Structures are given as structure tokens and as C-alpha cells.
Amino acid sequence: MSILIDKKTKLIVQGITGRDGSFHAEQMKKYGTNVVGGVTPGKGGTKLHGIPVFDNMQEAVAKTKANTSVIYVPPPFAIDAIYEAADAGIKLIVCITEGVPANDMMKVYDYVKAKGIRMIGPNSPGLISTDKSKVGIMPGNIVKKGPVGVISRSGTLTYEAIWALTCAGIGQTTCLGIGGDQIIGTNFIDVLEMFEADKATKAVVMIGEIGGTDEEQAAKFVKKKMTKPVVGFIAGRMAPPGKRMGHAGAIISGGSGTADDKIKALNAAGIPVAASPTEIPDLIREKLANKKAASTKKTKASAKTKTGARKKVAAKKTAPKASARAGAKAKKKSTKKR
């Protein structure tokens, strides 16, 4: 299984005849994505890489029954492209475009949400469900089928983390970049929820960075709602306050949004944070091993007694935390002493 996209995904590429749109339409098709059409006003009726091109989304969706769209159009037109996709009945909109004004995004966010549409991005690298479908610009050759879900605010840093996992022999269900902007359609929590519900995903890697408090909120969510282990990475420990580090959303303002705050919040929720992307596979292995140990205990417990159901939950809750959160517990103790 996977989240958001799979073999049922029927994709329209908005801005298909542009430089990026054309290149990635071909890449996505090669990966096996069902690219059913593209849209560029004035180019309707032509074909590109064997993909039919339409003048507008209404027509494209009517003729292809597409359910997903990916946007490669330049910033001044990207907002309109999202509205057009929403009005044409698309259910999942992935906006790759970088440089979309934040105030426009606020309006779009409310609009698509009211229609029950899932929007990813803007400034997102898109997503890949391994061996099924790829929407966006992530390189298809770095992923490998396996049990880990990956979520990130970044592009190439995500590839680095995925590549580290793949090299260590740990594969992925779905890898998704939520985007580096301030106002984005889908946040960490939305994706964590989906991974929690996805049967094939056994553990999650969450890659955050400075700016905002999305990671802190995600940490709270993990502690309260997630049964699956989560491993973290936070970029920007070196970043000076007040400077925008490339991404529009990566800015420390008024002392909030620092990497230290985020790492603390993650640790407090039992999420170990890797110092380097190359440490991620080890942390995942550890977590999965703990999880297994916990589930063996769980089976034993339920076999022994009829009230197993209750114990099952208890085992599930305590066992993986016990070892992984040793650090957090030690910290708590020292605070008490003080």
C-alpha cells in the first residue's frame, strides 16, 4: 500500500509544454505514472511524449477522467492553475512551483479545503509511491520498495535521506515533500495521519527545518496519536536569526522556529533526531527492532490471559518507548533534581 497516489492515479500535467513540465512529464511516464493528459492554453489538440494536450482543465478532466494534477507553471500563473484544477473536479493537486505569494495561498487554501480537495505544496518536490506512481520532480531511481514513509519540507535533502535508507537496504512506501513555503496545503500532521492509517508503512522519517512550529505540532501529534515509530531530522541548526535560508518558510523570527526548539520537541515526543542524514537508517532499524520486540511481547501476553486486549495496548505503548526515550527520561530526572 501507499498514500495519496498509486496505480489508480490518473494525472494531468498543468504547464506540460514548458521546460520543466515537458521534462518531468516524460520522467513521470517512464516511472510508470498514468499520465493521461497535459494542459497548456493554445496548445490543445497536440501531443507531447505521446500524451494528449488540452487547452484547459475542464476539457482535460472531462475527456480523461483524471483525479490528480501537478503544476509546473510559473509563479504569476500558479495560483490560477490551482483554482482551475479545483474547479475542474481534481481531487489531489500537487504544486511544484516555487515563488507563489503567501497571501494568495491563504485564499486558495480555504477554497480547496472547502471543496474537500487535498493540495500539496507549493514549492514541493512532489511525491513517489514506490513502484506505483510518481508525481513531481523526485528522482525515481533512488527509491526502493519497503516499509518506511518519508515526509519532508525540503527537496534534495529528502533525496539524501531516501538515498541513505535505500543504500542501507531499507525501502519506502511513499516519499512526500510538503514544500518549503510558509503557507502550504498539506502539513506534517496530515501526512503522519495518512501513514498511521497505511498498513504497509511500518515507520516514518520526518525531515523538518527551521521556521514556524509545524514540527513541534507534529511531535505532539506523534506522542498522542501515532502507534508507528517516527525518526526525525532537522536542518538549520547553524542558521542565523532573521535570515531567509533559501526556502521562504525557513526563517527564524523573534526567537521562534529554531532548530534547537524543534529537536527538543521531537525528543520529548520520543522521536530520535539524527545528526546526519546518514544516521537515519540506523535509527529506523532500532525503532523497527523495538517495535518487533514489543509485538512479540504483545502476542505472548494475549496468549496467556483472556484480558489480553488491555495488556496488548499497554505493551504496545510502553515497550518501544522504554528504550528510545531513555534519554528523555534521564533529562526529566535531572530537571527534578535541580
Add this chain to the structure above:
Amino acid sequence: MKIHEYQARGIFASAGIPVPRGQAVSTVADAVAVAEEYARPVMVKAQVHVGGRGKAGGVQYAENVEAARVWAQKILGMEIKGLKVNTVLVTEAADIVSEAYVGIVIDRASKAPVIMVSAAGGIDIEEVAAKTPEKIFKLAVDPQLGLRVYQARDLAATLYRDIKLIRQAADIIMKLYDVYWKTDASLVEINPLITTPDGKVVAIDAKVNIDDNGLFRQKDIAAMRDLDAEDPSEMEAREGDLSFVSLNGNIGCMVNGAGLAMATMDLVKHYGGDPANFLDIGGSSNPQKVLTAMSIILRNPNVRAILINIFGGITRCDDVANGIVMAYEELRPEVPIVVRLTGTNEVAARKILKKINLESAATLDEVVKKTIELAETDADSAGRVA
């Protein structure tokens, strides 16, 4: 993007927000002329892009023309947090009865503009938020609907009791919200918003930050950019479509992608090194960008070694390699360079790089460790571009 107070108050004034008379000047003679024209006490205010200029002595009250001359002399040319003051704003000094705060910011969590007001104005609002959060009233505005007059009035009513003052403040909040949208702002702020003895509500400070992503349709505001107030390397990088931030270390970094660039810098620090900069060459792999990036890095005399980390996706490693060769031949850097290229077309890239003799590394951790090592051994030879 930040603009100066005098530019922000100009925007406020054209939106109908009451501000005291004032003029921005860059010479003492002009400052004196303004003070003479107003013929009453004035404020002399340093125009720099940093907070805390008041505490640094950059905002002064001048009782008369002579005092205005003395303060203009002192403030023009002074340095505040490393930034030289080239311009002062001379305004009529106002008689202040009360000071409040009004601000509007992008709120990531509620995905809406949030209006904040506080009767505790005139001081750092972050301090108020930390110490006495109950003194701040917030309202997340529905971005589709916009701000309604009753909402502005309710906010204003938390500041004042007199309905005449409430009406004036509500009108100012409505106009400020309008400025926020029309300028693609990420922050607009009046601190303080004052009341005068004759019952007027006036904005005696003005702050506007613009969302960089909105600049393409804000030509007038983009033209307000104060080139003197910026790091020249950061400026050149922006023109070359690169993201660059100067830091204090000695390891020059060139990376593709903002997240990976930050992670690479963090790792430099983690292994005991100190990055000289943040530099993201972006997604496209134009060799010219690599050349520009290299020349910006090399201009920093502190740089002892350069780290290049590229994870090819859309960025093609062979394109970057061509850029590195081009930069190497044109700039002849004397500091060691360590390159790590992974992903799209990496084999071709390695062949291209054979033309020049550079250190290479296979993994992220390796490239970082190797560069730190070379920076340390090279520390006394002080090599850079001839």
C-alpha cells in the same frame, strides 16, 4: 524584503493612515532645514534595517533646530549593529498621551493574516508576548472575506474606552489591513500608535516587510530596496538567482537545494568546522550559476576550503561539473576544493572533473570531514584568488 520606516510611512500616508509630518534626509544641512521649516521640536530617527535602534541611540528628541543639528550629526554615519546610518527621518515630535501596538502578520498555523493589538505599545512586542501575553489581543482574519468593520472596532475597543478614539483606531486598522494586502506584505506594524492631548490617534512609527514571493508584482516596492543596506555578496547572489547568506566561518559551501544546504552546514559544524556561508545554487544546473557562486565564495578572504555537495535530481551532475571546470579555469582558486556529486549523470560528471585536479568524496559525511581537514591544514597558507 525589508523597507525603511520613511518608505513604510509613505505607504501608510497614501493609504490615509495619519502620520506626523516628516522627511527623510541624508545630510545634516537638510535635517536642519526640515527642523527650521517645522519650527517646533522634532524627532531624528536613524533609518536602518535592524531592530533596537532606539536602544542604540539612533532615535533622538530635538527640542530646537540646534539640537536637531547636533543629533543629525551624531546619528548620520553612526553604526548600529554593524550597519551604517546613511539616512535619518526627521518628523514633528508628537505629544503622547498613550502608546499602543497594532500589527498584522502571516500566521502559518491558521493560514490567515493575524491582527495583533495591545494597549502596551511603544516597547518590543515580543517582550510583551513573553511576559504579559494577556495584554495582546489577536484576530485571525478570513482571507476570503477580509476584515469587517465591526472586527476592527472590537479590536480598537481593547485599546481605548472613548468611542471617538475607538472609531479612529478602527479606521486605521482597516486601512492597515488594506496596506497589508495591496503590498504583498508579510508584516505591517505600527508601534507605537499614539493618542495626543487633542484626542487624535496617530501612527508615529511604521514597519512593512514584503513577502519576497510577491515582489514580481510590486515593482514600486521592489525599487525601494536600499542597496547600501545590504551585503554586496548577498545582492550579487540574488541577481544571479542564487540564495546566499554570509556567515563567519572559513569553509565555503556550495550546495543544491535549501534544505540540503542547511543540513550540509549543520554537518560542517557537527564535525568541528565552521561554514563561511549558506549557498543554494537552486534546481537548474546552468554552469554559469556555478561560476557566479564560486566567485562569490572566493571573494570572502576567510575562506580556507570549499565544499561542493550536489545531489542530482533535476540538477544534472554533468552540468554542475562543467560549471566547476569553467569556474576553476577562470578563477584559479588557490584554496582546496572537495566535490561530492551524486545522482543524475554522476558518471559523466566524474569524467569531466578529471580535467582538473580536485578532491572528491563519495558521501555527505565524507565530503564534510575531508573539507574540514583541508581547511585546517591550509589555515596558515592563506590562499585565495590571485
